[in-house]
Amino acid sequence: MTVKHLQKVFFPGTINERHVLKDVNLTILPGDFVAVIGNNGAGKSTLLNTIAGTLTTDAGELELAGHRMTKRPVAYRARWLSRVFQDPKMGTAGELSVAQNLTLAERHTGSLSLKWYRQAGQTQRYRTLLAPLQMGLEDRLTTQVKYLSGGQRQALSLLMATLSHPDLLLLDEHTAALDPQTSAQVMDLTERIVTTQHLTTLMITHKLSDALRYGNRLVMVQDGQIKLDVRGQAKAQLRQADLMDLFTA
Numbered sequence: 001m002t003v004k005h006l007q008k009v010f011f012p013g014t015i016n017e018r019h020v021l022k023d024v025n026l027t028i029l030p031g032d033f034v035a036v037i038g039n040n041g042a043g044k045s046t047l048l049n050t051i052a053g054t055l056t057t058d059a060g061e062l063e064l065a066g067h068r069m070t071k072r073p074v075a076y077r078a079r080w081l082s083r084v085f086q087d088p089k090m091g092t093a094g095e096l097s098v099a100q101n102l103t104l105a106e107r108h109t110g111s112l113s114l115k116w117y118r119q120a121g122q123t124q125r126y127r128t129l130l131a132p133l134q135m136g137l138e139d140r141l142t143t144q145v146k147y148l149s150g151g152q153r154q155a156l157s158l159l160m161a162t163l164s165h166p167d168l169l170l171l172d173e174h175t176a177a178l179d180p181q182t183s184a185q186v187m188d189l190t191e192r193i194v195t196t197q198h199l200t201t202l203m204i205t206h207k208l209s210d211a212l213r214y215g216n217r218l219v220m221v222q223d224g225q226i227k228l229d230v231r232g233q234a235k236a237q238l239r240q241a242d243l244m245d246l247f248t249a
């Protein structure tokens, strides 16, 4: 994924004009797991939304898996890109069962009937997919998703978002609405899925400890620009105090 000279201006030409992304450049290499941090209003969500296509760009280029995404709608980008939102309700259909949600996610790449899960072997396959989440979902295939806990629902969202092996996985503060223990559980699950599938991942988080612990790369956005971009050994040596210093600098 490459982001070149990206700019976003809200309310252009008015008294409220605000340059939220100021010439952002970012090359995400295949297999990178990038944690994005930054103050409130720094431009993190705007960056993610322009990549996902829910916001248009004012200047710059976006390319993913060799395809130009810049002016493309969300549906076009969905072939290569998946997203998990902060709200566990966003990634799943509450009125449908766990199995039906999985079928929906699989229909992303084909055209299966929602009754497909009843076919022989399908139940076992879904149980096998769900068991590694360690949330007990393999025993709740017929439960309507609205009755699941936030953590179970977010784990299911994560599984559904990654079933199609996307070229880019966007995690939009996906553990922020969960209690600390569940959040840690979903983060560990995230790491397992991302590592096993070698997924290229961009994760926004407000938890500095998560940004330091997970992923091979850390990007700090400040005032619409990338203030810090470290990977590998340099990232491993970073401490929370270093980040706090940068936040206030």
Ligand SMILES: Nc1ncnc2c1ncn2[C@@H]1O[C@H](COP(=O)(O)OP(=O)(O)OP(=O)(O)O)[C@@H](O)[C@H]1O
Pocket (backbone or CB within 6 Å): 010, 011, 018, 020, 038, 039, 040, 041, 042, 043, 044, 045, 046, 047
């Ligand atoms: N759709 C919009 N219309 C107008 N202004 C917007 C819009 N979306 C964001 N902004 C403004 O752009 C700035 C950056 O917002 P953004 O949500 O990208 O920041 P953020 O780094 O994700 O912050 P937070 O950590 O609080 O979520 C803020 O001043 C915000 O008010």
